[in-house]
Amino acid sequence: MAKLNSSNLVMGLLLMFCCLGAYADAKSPALTSFDRSKLSQPQSLIRVSGNKLLDESGKQVILRGVNIADPAKIFKQQQWSLSLFTELKAWGVNVIRLPVHPSAWRTADKDNYLALLDEAVSWANSLSLYLIIDWHSIGYLPSNTYQDKMYDTTLEETKEFWHIIAQRYKNVPTIAVYELFNEPTDLGQKAGKANWLDWKNVNEQLIDIIYAQDKNVIPLVAGFNWAYDLRPIAEHPIERAGIAYTSHPYPQKTSQDLNSNKDNNFTLWQRDWGFAASDYPVIVTELGWVQADGYGAHIPVKNDGSYGPQIVEFMEQRNISWVVWVFDPNWSPTMISDWQFTPTEQGAFFKQQLLKLNN
Template sequence: MRKRIISALLIVAIFAALFALVACNDNGDDNGDETVVTFVKTDGAKIIDENGKAIGLYGTNLGGWLVQESWLVPTDIGKTYGQIDMMLDLANRFGEDGMYRLLDVYEDNWVSELDFKRIKDLGLNCVRIPFTYMNLTNPIKKVGDKYERTPYAELAVDESKFARLDWAIEMCKKYSLYAILDMHGAVGSQNGNDHSGDIAYPDGGRLWGDDETGEICRAKTKEIWIAIANRYKNEPTVAVYDLMNEPGIKKNGNQTTTSRTHEYFDELYKAIREVDKNHIISVESCWTSFDLPNPAKYGWENVIYQYHHYNWASSGVANAAYYGQQITWNNLATKKYNVPILIGEFNVWPDSHKDKVKATGK
C-alpha cells in the first residue's frame, strides 16, 4: 500500500514537472489583467461589488492541489486514502523534510501560473481553493523513530505555511480573479471522507464528537479560521470564506447537515466576524437546498448558501431532469432565505456534452 502510494505520487510529480516545462512556452510572461477586483458583498439574493453592480461568481475548483483526492489525482492504488496517510508514508520513508520536498514538487506543478491565465482566458472570474488544516499546521510529529499524527490538542497554526494560499491569491489578483478559500478538511474531519484528507473515522469524522476530542477539533478548526481571517481581512481578491466542505453528520446511514452543524457554523461565523466584517461567508449544505437554517435565526449577514450537485451515473436520472429539479429547489430556497447561492461543485456524468450544462446558467 505505502509503496504504491509513494510510486503513484512520484509519477504524478514527474509528469507534472514535464508538463510545466512544455507549458512554459505558452506566454508565461503575460502581465495579467489590469482590472482591479474590489470587495464584494451580498445584497439580498445578489452579490454586488463596491459600486453596487451585481456580479456572478463563475469559476472552477483547484481540485487535487493542496489536498489529493483519490478520484481527482492520477493514481491507481486500488484503495481510497487520506492526505494524512500519504504524508505519514512519505515522512516515514524519506523523513519530514523529504516529504515536504516531494509535496513541493507536486504542488509547484499541479497548479501553475498558466492555469490562472487559462481560467481567465476562458471567461471565468473566480477559483475555489480547497485546503485542509494539514496545509496550515504541523500535522505530523516524530515519536521515537517513527512519524505519527500530531495529537489534535498540539496542532498550531504555522504562518509560514500560508505561502501556497498567498501565492494563489497573488495569481488571482494578477489575473483579476476572485478567490474562494475552501476549508476542505477541518481538524478531525467533518465527514470522514478522503476529500477531507482523513479517512480514519469514516462514520463522519471526529469534528462532531460529543467527547473531549470533538471539542478540541472544533476549537482548533476555529483557531485556523481566525488566523485566516486575520491574514486576509483586508484582501479584496478573496471573495468568500467557505467555512467547511460538505459537513456531513451521519444520520440514518446518510450524511446530512443538522442543527448541530448549524450551531457550529454560527460559532465559526461569530469568531470570524470578530476580526473580519468584510468578507462573504459561505455556509454549505449536505445535501439539499433546505438543509440549512434561515440566516435570520442566527443573525447571519453577508453570507451565501452553497450546494453541491452530483448526479452519479448510478442514479439512472438524465442530467437535464436532475439539474432541472435542483435549480427549482435552489430557486425556492433563495426566495425563502433571501441569500445568494453558490453551486460550488457539480458534475455532468455520464452525458457530459456541453449542451447538458446550459441549464445551470438559467
C-alpha cells in the same frame, strides 16, 4: 469529490511539522497580516445585498470559475505557478476556489502553507480574479467523524484556521468568499444523525470568529448530504448578515440514471437548493461530470454529458454563481487530462461556457 492518490497530498511539500498555539495567540508568526504591497491591481470588494452579490459600484457580480487541487498537491507536482493562474484566466474564469485540506494544513508548517495562499492572492489579483478559500473537509464536525484521514479535523482546529485566515487577509478584496466547511454529512448516519440546529450553531460560531477580524468577506454555508441539501434553511436560516449558501449538485444527486432528465432535475434542484436563490446569494462551488467509463468515474458524478447544459441553464436562470470541479488531471471529475491543459469532455464544455458568459 474524489481525490486520486490522496496519500501523496502533502508529502514532500514542506520543511517540518509544527504545533501552532491557540488561535487567539497574536504572537504566532502565522497571525501576521498579508503584505498588501503584493497587490498590483485595484479590485472591488464584493458584498451581499439581498439575494445578490454586488461590487462597490452596486453592479451585480456572478462568479463563474473552477476549482484547482489543494495548493500543497500542486506545489508537490511542481505546477504551482503564475502560469497556472494565467491559463485559468484564458479559460474565462473570474474566480478560483482553493480547497485547503485539514491534513495538508496540519502537516505543513503554517507559514509555508500561508506563503502558497499569499502567492495565490498575488497572482489572482494581478489577473483581476477572485478567490474562494475552502476548508476542505468531509464529515460532521459536531460528532468529529470524517470520511477519510485527509479530512480529519476538529471544531477547535477549524476555528483556529478561520481565525488565522480572517486576520491575515483582512480587507483583501481578492479573497471574496470563505467556505466554512466543504461537505457536511453524517456519512449515512455513521456519524449519528446530523442535526441542523447543531450545524447552524457551529456555522454561526465560525462566522463570528471571521467577522471579529473582517466583515468585508462573505462566509459561505453548506447544507447536508455532502453539501447538496439546503432545505433546512427554509425554517432555520443562519442568523448572521452578509452570508451566502452553497450546494454541490452533482448529476447523480437527483437520479442514478446516466442520462439526465431535465424536468426531473429542474424540479428536484429547485426543491432541494435552488429555492434559496430567491432570498440569498447561492454559489455552487462544486459541479461536474464524467462518463461512466471515464477516468475517476464514481457516484455521484457519472453522466452521459446531458447534465452540463441543464445545470448551467438552471443556474443562469437564477443568477447563481458556479465553480466547476476540478482543473486538475489527477482528481476527478477532471477538466484537463494533462499539465498541457488538454481539455476533457467536461473541460471543453465548461471552458466554452466560461468564455461566453464571463466575457
